[in-house]
Amino acid sequence: MDLAAIIVLAYGLYYRRHHRRDLLFAYVALNVGIFAVVSLLLVQRVDIAVGFGLFGVLSIIRLRSSEITQQEIAYYFVAIVLGLVNGIASGFPLTALLLDGVLLGVMFIADHPSLLGRTRHQVVTLDVVHSDPDLLRVDLESRLRARVLHCVVTQIDYVRDVTVVDVRYAAPKSRARVR
Known part of the structure; x- marks a missing residue:
């Protein structure tokens, strides 16, 4: 068994x-x-x-x-x-x-x-440092092409101008391909 x-x-x-x-x-x-x-x-x-x-x-x-x-x-x-x-x-x-x-x-x-199939998790490294959390969210949504549910900045490097962000987002519904 x-x-x-x-x-x-x-x-x-x-x-x-x-x-x-x-x-x-x-x-x-x-x-x-x-x-x-x-x-x-x-x-x-x-x-x-x-x-x-x-x-x-x-x-x-x-x-x-x-x-x-x-x-x-x-x-x-x-x-x-x-x-x-x-x-x-x-x-x-x-x-x-x-x-x-x-x-x-x-x-x-x-x-x-x-x-919960559409919820995704990803660690994203950005080539920019955002001082405004709203701008960070907009940038992430633009790059991921998805609605950001939650994001946490885990690392900022001002010397290299890099931000590492832990992101939870809702993946867009997949569209059926038209042939």
Whole structure:
């Protein structure tokens, strides 16, 4: 059941929507590893110190990638939880199946492209420094060809005349091509 759940999460939901092959493998490997460890801990009686040691090892693992979003961290978390649920509830298959279904259903809906699909995030480096926030917004909207929802200046370099801005914007509706 765990393999079916992680395949649906990693291949069916994540990869089809986000197309990051490196994280796809990480989700599957992490899930299977967690499932194996939890299954072993349930079969073999161990001291509570081993549980704390496992927690310590998992807490020092850093999510290393070129760039990882909060959305991708959520997929990591669900991959871990699926492994834990299926390992712990292996004696109660209906409970595990129900919890798997709830977790996968929530991820399907929460990350569905039609829910918040037009909202975008980008870090923009401008070749100008704006002293007026309204002019900055107008410049960003002109360059992005979209309505700026929120922007935060993260860096200003007066020597090189550069501004780095973290921008949230609503992407314009795509127009159908006329042939």
